[in-house]
Amino acid sequence: MEQDTKPEVVDDNLIDFDGPDDPYLPLNWPFRHKVVVTLLYSLCTMGTTWASTVYNSGLSQVQEQFHVGNEVALLGMALYLAGNAFGPLLWAPMSEAYGRKLSVLIPIFGLMVFSFASAVAKDLQTLLIARFFGGVFGGAPLSNVGGVLADIWPPTQRGAALLFWGMAVIVGPLLAPIVGGALVIALPHTGWRWTGYLTGTMLAAILVASMLWIDESFPPVLLARKANKIRLETKNWAIHSKSQETGTSFKEMSRKYLIVPFEMLIDPIAFFINLYAAFCYAIVYLAVIAFPIEFQAVRRWNEVVGSLPFLAMTAGVLIAACINFWGQLYYRKRFIANGNKLVPEARLMPMIIGSFFFPAGLFIMGWTAKKDIHWIGFSIGGACVGFGFFTIFQSAISYLVDTYLMLAASALAANMFMRSILAAAFPLFAKALFDKLGLDWGMSLLGFIAVAMIPIPFLFYIFGKRIRAVGKRSKQTFIP
Template sequence: MLSQPKEGTGRGTEPEVVDWDSDEDPQKPINWSNVRKFKNIVVVCYSTFLTPLGSTMFAPAIAQVMSAFESNNPVLASFTVSVWILGYFFGPLFLGPLSELYGRLPVYLVCNTLFTVFNIATAVAPSLPALIVFRFLSGTFGGCPITIGAGTFGDLIRPRSRGKVIAVWSLGPMLGPIMGPIAGGFLGEDAGWRWICWVLSIASGIAAIATLLFQEETYPVVLLEQKAAKLRKQTGNKSLRSTFASLDRKPSHVFARAIIRPLKLLFRSPIVTLLSIYQGLVYGYMYLLFTTFPLVFQEQYGFGTGVIGLTYLGMGVGSLIGCVGAGVAADMIYRKATAAGRWKPEERLVPLIPACFFIPVGLFWYGWAAEGRTHWIVPILGTLVAGIGINTLMMCVATYFIDAHPLYEASATAAMTAVRSLIGCLVPLFGRSMYEAMGLGWGNSLLGFLSLAMCPLPWLFYRYGEGIRKNPRFQLRL
């Protein structure tokens, strides 16, 4: 669609603007058929599941790794697992902006390919330092779907259905780390730790091929730029430009702005800053629990390397409950708020207002049950309760950032992912020392009190978030 003259005619002296033909234009990603959307969504969800899966598949077999490379350093053992998450910190800072400059598809293609390459390199690593470097690079490029997946769903899914889809997608970062130790425990016990890497390499190779065959470009800015370029070639009218051309799409300028955009959102938006820190703390708790489950259930309950992976199922079941509950609630709230004429992005935080309390309750429950050496099912039930709160937090914040930052949801998610991943990498490093000094009861209680202190944030941003977003002091020129 051209603003003037009509598409395919004349050569006006004023630049004509290329836009969608209408709000119902079938070329607009949000209007694609369900089948076309579905194949893109499935590939992104599969890729999103793989990266967190790889982050923890190593955990049950880490003793094998340290023995193979003749090291007994406990901090280095934890870092070998968590360095993958450190890659999540660096990757989003350039992957999110790149997707807003060149589109989602090229970033997915390059990153999924490199993710496969570095998984293979990890499988054949000749030394512990090489293994750590390759795991870091795997996490850096493997974090692509976690970083820009929210942007893809913002491109494809209408707000009324966004809650359920984001809930399903958010299961990847939750179920991946949970299923990883289950698979890694039995695989490491039977075939050795290198086969854990080979299996992940095969799975990531499938993701790269699926991206090439089934994914399409979904970013409206890039699609309209492509449409304008095609029309310029067809009509010879060099003044045609897309409706987003006013954003100054000169690559050097766009990239410079895009690279600093996540940092500007992180340091100048109180909403992005505080919710990113909140999510980062909780993400760190999750990985701390994941890296210390073998310590607790092997030493206190006598579980074997294979069976130890099953202890992660408590949090997995809790994540599923949180996914279903939060997804259904989010879409129901959207329909009611829209019908009442009071919809605002902050409505996405409503399910989190009660659910955030599940996190400290679950941590208290797990810590003191393990400290008291109760039956093994009791601490696992505590992790189930925590899992409900953690998955609800992940889903609600991701959906909120999509609705609150249209066109720049990838940058907002990148800022959140970077903070979340940095804390998620660092927290497990002091976990064993904390538990040795404070015990499981008081150690987990400390984490619980910190998460309890963050519980007012969802209500505060639901009540005052719109005013903060619209306040000139916090308006960012992105």
């Protein structure tokens, strides 16, 4: 007996890709082109995080020129990071309306302009305003590049691309103080200005290369462009793409990028994972203050030599990259064993390892921060902090993506908002903390907080599935 079936309605005017092997689909780009695009977007990201800390190399010169204290001068970094928190609320919706390329390269141009503006600032107000708006523009790669990597890399290769991009996020702020210190030594009175000139010049070079070799990768925007071209060539005004059926209303964009991310701040999984990752991220920026205190104020090293121990933290990040790569292999085994279904908790293995190294590094830094103890001790502590941070940070990003799926953009926006706000606040009280408690007990206090957070990855590894099933937002994408 034949069953009545409704014929599938095919819209001949609807433009789509010509099957899964269509070369126009970014997933089918040549491997070499994908690597170049990933490299250039990672350089864009490194440029924005570089800009956040290179300014700190010239803090003493800023204080001297504008006759302000340390906390006021530090506002230059704090306001930049605050701009990072709010910028994605503008650039994320722009990426969906106009594509990834414009939503990253236009802000990079803005950051370049404000980097030069901060370099020529005649008063402190101009400097701080330029730094804040530089941060607003600099937030774009931090929020949008993850989407690019999802556009061009299949799931089996995406982990390595995200790992490379994640290294660019953290290597930038760790290398910048070394170069900035060299500029301050070479130019005793205007070195702080040249940190801005150098950043602007570097961003200009990255921007030119990106304009030449980066192609648009967001499929809905590509299909809309394809539909527009065919519509004009054929004069058939009914031709359109799927995204052009719904458009991008202000109400929907506001809900997606303003309301939902803030709702994520109170969803159980997002709140605790974001809090942990944000705390670790903020410690990196507090270390930007702690290292000069230890090696320049206590040990009397100059700005260049006193910045070299940042390489120890960078080495920790590189070692962590190997652990994260092992984590990808571990996740793949769990994924296959689970019938090719997502297992978000399997993403937490590197975080569990890093959760012990992170507080250990803080304690080592604290209790080797004495002039009569060899400098290698403090550096080893910094390497442990870098190792712990990167394993925790990358695992958190991967876990949020697996947990929230189609809501991942909002979960990551909440993550970025929280971590940027904490990173902006921590350096402001760093000097007061270390002046009153000393580096030993100041770093130990942070270590005790990190110890208190060690149970977080274990709790989510054991109970994460149950929590995902009841969370207001996580249950919307819950996969048993």
